[in-house]
């Protein structure tokens with residue numbers, strides 16, 4: 001698990017705005033993204049990374065009119081995020097295989113084999 005730090009996780013005007021916040025119950029991840037931004041979009045990758053690396057629980061997710069976002073519609077979601085595996089039902093980072101990040105590794109090309 002990477003360390004949780006308060007502040008912006010991802011930001012791109014009219015596309016994605018995501019932040020980690022502290023509230024009375026602990027950490028929360030608040031995300032607003034244009035409906036054109038898909039799960040595998042590079043702009044959304046930092047959000048996926050937080051969700052993959054930590055125990056989380058989705059609190060809400062709604063699509064709503066948002067003039068500040070591309071195409072005027074945004075998905076607004078909120079997750080509870082734990083720094084340590086909590087003793088309550090959640091999506092556990094220790095069980096999940098981070099499939100969303102598959103294919104993003106840098107592949108080293110063996111020049112000798114290509115030439």
Ligand SMILES: [Zn+2]
Nearest residue numbers: 055085092093
């Ligand atoms: Zn857990």
